Amino acid sequence: MEKVATAQSIWQKLQQKQPVIISGPCSAETEFQVLETAIRLAKTGRVDAFRAGVWKPRTKPGMFEGVGTEALQWLKKAREITGLPLIVEVATARHVEECLKEGIDMVWIGARTTVNPFSVQELADALQGTTIPVFIKNPLNPDLELWQGSIERLKKANIAHVGVIHRGFSNYGNTEYRNAPMWHIPIELKRRMPELPMLCDPSHICGRRDLLFEVAQKAINLDYDGLMIETHIDPDNAWSDAKQQITPERLAELLQQIEWRQETTEKEAFLNALAKFREQINHIDDEILTLLGNRMKIAEKIGIYKKENNITILQTNRWNEILERALKKGEKLGLSKDFILKFYDAVHLESINRQHKVMMDYDHPQQTS
Known part of the structure; x- marks a missing residue:
């Protein structure tokens, strides 16, 4: 297949206010599952980068915590076949070392890691001076200063390209969403740091697939720079977060339904x-x-x-x-x-x-x- 993009071209799209779509399974489970998902995503022609969880920080021991480093080889095969750049979650310096060694195109820091400044600093040190895009998800708790502090730690490490991902916040008593969006927090971050590319992760906000379109459309209405949505070849039987994942074909339909808006006009x-x-x-x-x-x-x-x-x-x-x-x-x-x-x-x-x-x-x- 023809190469879709590179990490650099994705960053250029973000700078030019063109929506970027990142998609793939919550977890890399098997080589077949990874390759089949990537191939079907590439066929849609709507996806800019392929994501998959390699190391999965889970709430309780005994839950599926990812295949680990072996899955990076599956992802590299998926890139060879489809041309889709890769993005992986990192939580430790060792994860960063493995990703850089294997040529992973982009990384993100997850919500469970962002809550700990020591962990963020460890990652910032490991990524010191890197030219690959690094995205940081909001912390689990609704703490804007903690989120902004994490961003500043990355910038002080001379990381060239830093962006953020809004994935919602843990909220006691919340029932409609898995993680309450609390839109006012990312809106305030955008006001403070308008140059920062901001993606929305409707999958983790919703926790269920029937709400994805509503949240995705609202993010685009609020001038977000793109979306990260989880897809799987067999969502109901996914090893993690089954309820929030959709098929690649359903993703294409959802993206087709969205009204894509621009920030301003000269009319x-x-x-x-x-x-x-x-x-x-x-x-x-x-x-x-x-x-x-x-x-x-x-x-x-x-x-x-x-x-x-x-x-x-x-x-x-x-x-x-x-x-x-x-x-x-x-x-x-x-x-x-x-x-x-x-x-x-x-x-x-x-x-x-x-x-x-x-x-x-x-x-x-x-x-x-």
Whole structure:
């Protein structure tokens, strides 16, 4: 088959804001499974790189932890046959050494590794000065500073090409997704580091194949630079993460359904209309901030009144009354329950902090000399 891409050309696509698709099985299980998956992916003409888990960090001992180094030979055969560049997860310096020795094109650092700065530093040292692209998945826990710190460790190691993969976050009580996307975290990372290529891994966010399209489309709508989606020749019988994998042919169908969007346009009519809408939003935002400022001034007066009457700041019945009223009003205005709850939680916390401050200032006025 004709060679599809190289790691360098993939990085160029990312720089040029062309979507990159990475796909392959969660785990490399057998040589046949690896080769057959790669061949069928290549036939779709939609995939830029082939992924497969060689070393699998699992939650409990006894679970399938990957074939190990032997599987790298299977991947190299897949590249020879299909021309698809390879990307593998690394978790230790030895993994890095094996991948570099075998000429693996790209690597990624997994979520379980990203949570440990010592592990990330070990990998950064092992990858020091490498020219192959290195991607880092978000940590399991929703900690933006930890994710950004991992990126900075790689950059300080003079690694030329660093990107990130959003795969969702562990969240107690989460039921819809395997890992809650918490879109605001990668959005904030993108704001802080706009030059950083960002891929989305819908497979690990969803944990089930029926949600893949919805999450993939949202990522593209949010200007992500590509997708990493797990595929398998026999998903239901995969040795790991069976529920979230799809066949290569289903991947092609899913990619065909996605509406691929661009970051901007030079069309004058669009730019003029957008400028007007944004100006309206700016005015509304100014009004919202002014109203919130006024609300907090009233909260401070309430704090003084509570202090004078020896009343606690938190009034649970009043808080429930506010929430109930806001949820009913928000529903009529087309606002989601989730948004109302998050917004009012933030407002309530600020109000509590303001009342606490005025109470403390009232009790302990600053001494002047």
